[in-house]
Amino acid sequence: MARWDPNPRLRLVRAAIDLFAEQGYDDTTVAQIAARAGLSKATFFRHFPDKREVLFAGQEAHSTLLAEGATAAPPDATPLEAVAAALDHATASFTDEQRGFGPRLRAVVAAHDELREREAFKRAGLAAALAAALRDRGVPDTTARLAADLGVEAFHLGYTRWTDVDADDDAATYPALARRALDELRAAAAALH
Amino acid sequence: MARWDPNPRLRLVRAAIDLFAEQGYDDTTVAQIAARAGLSKATFFRHFPDKREVLFAGQEAHSTLLAEGATAAPPDATPLEAVAAALDHATASFTDEQRGFGPRLRAVVAAHDELREREAFKRAGLAAALAAALRDRGVPDTTARLAADLGVEAFHLGYTRWTDVDADDDAATYPALARRALDELRAAAAALH
DNA sequence: TACGGTGATGAGACAGAGTCTCATCGAGCT
DNA sequence: AGCTCGATGAGACTCTGTCTCATCACCGTA
CATH class of the missing domain: 1.10.10.60 (Homeodomain-like)
Known part of the structure; x- marks a missing residue:
């Protein structure tokens, strides 16, 4: 080597x-x-x-995938349907090696502010990219930002569950877990007002 | 000196x-x-x-104020009403000097990833503190996180408008601007599903 | 006034992050 | 074999951030 x-x-x-x-x-x-x-x-x-970046490389690719997925959604899809399409597209490309890195990655990041800081920044980048894609579909700015935040939260929640070794249900794919997380968030958001 | x-x-x-x-x-x-x-x-x-931290000092105090305000809200207040109370409490303590620093501060931060990263982290910290206060009121976790996100977004949106020199309406206080921003976000969230 | 304790500061050495320049290497092409 | 080009290594350099130790101001007390 x-x-x-x-x-x-x-x-x-x-x-x-x-x-x-x-x-x-x-x-x-x-x-x-x-x-x-x-x-x-x-x-x-x-x-x-x-x-720090050695642990977060490739996040730009996720931004691109999320944006592509949202853009490719049917023109009559609602903002949250477009977000679901973005999640489907972005989560499909993850590999088993990435799943294997998950637990170690999460443990290291959680233990260092320096790394949690970078994580928060990357997350904001994902949300901004997704929101921009939604705006290009004609979604109003504030709506786009909120929908994008839900999408990114689902993206991460799904990742956490997918890479959680204690609950390794092999039938639970990353796309399915992300979708489910989005549904939960949508329900909670609807109950908010 | x-x-x-x-x-x-x-x-x-x-x-x-x-x-x-x-x-x-x-x-x-x-x-x-x-x-x-x-x-x-x-x-x-x-x-x-x-x-970096010299530009973000005092953010811990904002976390405390937001949490205090949410905790002090009436027991029968809805999550978003508690968030509004948190904003009232936290925005009341800002000084004119802080308003004056606003434009320069925003310009410097916007120009450097290093600083935008710290900003994103501080923002996540505020949201976590507010969400914890809401959970202590009995608000379910997911609902608390979403409501806290809206609150922090309103906190920042209000700050941006308050410190925007191009639109310096002296009658527009920070508490009023933050409240208004929260109302906008609430409306957009209700229109989401 | 003198003295001693305490906390904040300065000076300087130090390791590691990150930048930069220049020499070297390997692969492909002629 | 000779040439070019992109990737790499070596090493000097600045700055960040840490640490130790001496110094200073302030405050209470004799």
């Missing part, structure tokens, strides 16, 4: 998750991550803008 | 906002901020855990 092997990015991600689980996030330096991946510190920063 | 003068914290905040406006956030070092406040770098980090 050295210098000129393929997939340097993925090697860095795996090395980082392993080291964070072994010795903690704070006690792991970027140089150590790079070394385990057979690379140098400089190369790490060519692939990721900072140390 | 040197070493043993009073209010070192506030002096640091003012120095930071001034320098960020003058030379930009990236080109301002912590040492420079401390020097302008007549203090040393070490003392800056005694008052703020990191460079």
Whole structure:
């Protein structure tokens, strides 16, 4: 696993998750991550803008998928139906390896403000992208933002349940769990006023 | 304005906002901020855990105020009425100096991901505190989170309008603007399903 | 007035994050 | 073999953030 092997990015991600689980996030330096991946510190920063980002890479792709899904929904779909379509589209691409990383990822992030901060930011990015897609469908701004917030909350709630090892129902796919979460949120929102 | 003068914290905040406006956030070092406040770098980090935080200090106080306001609402108040009470309580304490900082603050934050990230995190903290207060009133978890999200969104929307120099209607107080924003959000949420 | 205790500050060393420049390497093309 | 181009490594550098220790102002007390 050295210098000129393929997939340097993925090697860095795996090395980082392993080291964070072994010795903690704070006690792991970027140089150590790079070394385990057979690379140098400089190369790490060519692939990721900072140390936190190695755990959140690919979130931009999720933004794109959510927006695509919402845009591709039938023209007469309601805002929340478009959000459901966005969830279907975005959750379909997740892999088993991503599911496997889930528990370790959540444990590390939960333990460090630095990482929870990045998570909150990424989440805001997802909501903004989804809201923009809804606005392009003609949904008014405030409605679009609220619907997008529900969608992103369902996206995360579904992810949490999908990667929860204590409740590993193999029939529960990520798309199905996200849909169910959205239904719950919709019901709660309807009961709000 | 040197070493043993009073209010070192506030002096640091003012120095930071001034320098960020003058030379930009990236080109301002912590040492420079401390020097302008007549203090040393070490003392800056005694008052703020990191460079970003000098712009967001006091957000914990807002969390407390929001929670207090929600808790103090009449027992028979609906979740959204409790949120309105929380906004009344939290927005009442803002000063004219805070209003004056608003435009510069928003401009600096908007220009740097690093700061927008911290803002998103603080926002999540406010929402969590408000949601916890609502849960303590007996509001179900999901409902509490949604209502809290609306409240925090109204809190920020109201702040933006209150500190918008282009629309400085002196009769528009922060509490009134926050209330109005909450009403708009409530209407949009009701129209969602 | 002198003295001692306490908390805030400064000075400076230090490790790690993140940036930058330049040399080197491998792959593909001619 | 020689050339080009993109990816990498090496290493210097600045700044953030931490830590230790000495110093200073203030306050109470003798």
